[in-house]
Amino acid sequence: MSRKLNRILLMGGLAVLCSCKPSIPRDVIDPDDMEDILYDYHLADAAASLNSDSTRSYNARLYQLAVLKKHGVTEAEFDSSMVYYTRHTEKLYAIYEKLAKRMGAVPESKTADDGLNRYSMETGEAANVWNGERCYAFIPTAPFNKHTFIIPVDSSYHKGDRIILEFDAQFLYQDGVRDGIAIINTKLTNDSVITRTMHMSSSMHYSLEVFDDKMLGIKDIRGLFYLNRDRNATVTTTKVMVLNHIRLMRLHEEEKIREQKKKEEEKQDSVGQTANHMNPQDNMNPPQQDEISIHRQKDDLLIKENIRKVESE
Numbered sequence: 613m614s615r616k617l618n619r620i621l622l623m624g625g626l627a628v629l630c631s632c633k634p635s636i637p638r639d640v641i642d643p644d645d646m647e648d649i650l651y652d653y654h655l656a657d658a659a660a661s662l663n664s665d666s667t668r669s670y671n672a673r674l675y676q677l678a679v680l681k682k683h684g685v686t687e688a689e690f691d692s693s694m695v696y697y698t699r700h701t702e703k704l705y706a707i708y709e710k711l712a713k714r715m716g717a718v719p720e721s722k723t724a725d726d727g728l729n730r731y732s733m734e735t736g737e738a739a740n741v742w743n744g745e746r747c748y749a750f751i752p753t754a755p756f757n758k759h760t761f762i763i764p765v766d767s768s769y770h771k772g773d774r775i776i777l778e779f780d781a782q783f784l785y786q787d788g789v790r791d792g793i794a795i796i797n798t799k800l801t802n803d804s805v806i807t808r809t810m811h812m813s814s815s816m817h818y819s820l821e822v823f824d825d826k827m828l829g830i831k832d833i834r835g836l837f838y839l840n841r842d843r844n845a846t847v848t849t850t851k852v853m854v855l856n857h858i859r860l861m862r863l864h865e866e867e868k869i870r871e872q873k874k875k876e877e878e879k880q881d882s883v884g885q886t887a888n889h890m891n892p893q894d895n896m897n898p899p900q901q902d903e904i905s906i907h908r909q910k911d912d913l914l915i916k917e918n919i920r921k922v923e924s925e
């Protein structure tokens with residue numbers, strides 16, 4: 613009997629513990645409702661960004677008020693709820709994780725196809741090699757303020773490839789300095805590194821480009837998205853950056869490749885012609901002085917070649 617009673621008490625205790633999960637205050641907007649409001653907020657911001665700079669802020673304000681009216685929420689209720697979620701960064705980030713998936717699932721209409729077709733027409737072949745999510749949300753609190761990525765490089769990459777990272781950025785800021793950062797770091801086969809960095813502060817389309825102009829070949833591609841923290845801004849105000857429609861385009865520069873192959877073929881032909889024009893008799897019994905000169909020329913060419921390699925690295 614005592615065992616049965618202990619088991620009942622244990623199960624009851626577990627039930628009490630499970631029922632005591634922390635909940636949000638009654639005057640705070642529910643997370644699911646907040647997600648819907650913020651989703652419409654970002655759509656409104658995107659619509660306002662289509663207007664001219666002189667009317668963008670005014671229209672964004674009108675659209676945001678219309679969103680609150682649609683959801684039956686006052687501006688004071690929304691602001692106080694955002695203060696709560698900003699203080700509880702994990703809850704805010706959980707909302708934006710779901711929101712990022714919703715925004716990433718929105719079709720780009722013809723944007724993606726047109727981009728591939730445009731790049732293919734310009735270069736001969738293009739491919740989107742991005743292997744991450746199409747949308748990420750960031751708040752200026754670690755660890756929710758950054759995302760690193762690594763793109764595998766295989767035999768489908770060619771010497772002379774061009775890499776373009778592009779995305780749309782949207783900011784939901786009540787105050788403070790907007791400072792999003794995108795970095796792409798590309799290592800070439802000679803272990804030299806090309807780094808491109810861009811700061812984002814407006815809701816618009818951005819792109820970063822890396823070009824293997826020395827025809828060395830790409831060995832490694834890495835990058836980082838980061839939202840910097842404004843130390844002078846109020847801690848409890850809304851500060852969110854969303855990056856959407858992320859793509860990493862790999863472009864084969866066929867014209868550059870053809871030019872490089874042509875140069876290599878011309879170099880090989882010139883070497884062959886020089887060897888064919890040499891007098892066989894001279895090769896059989898060359899004077900000692902001429903032999904010394906030939907060795908010196910070879911040494912000079914070797915030195916020049918080594919210098920050229922060092923400079924190119």
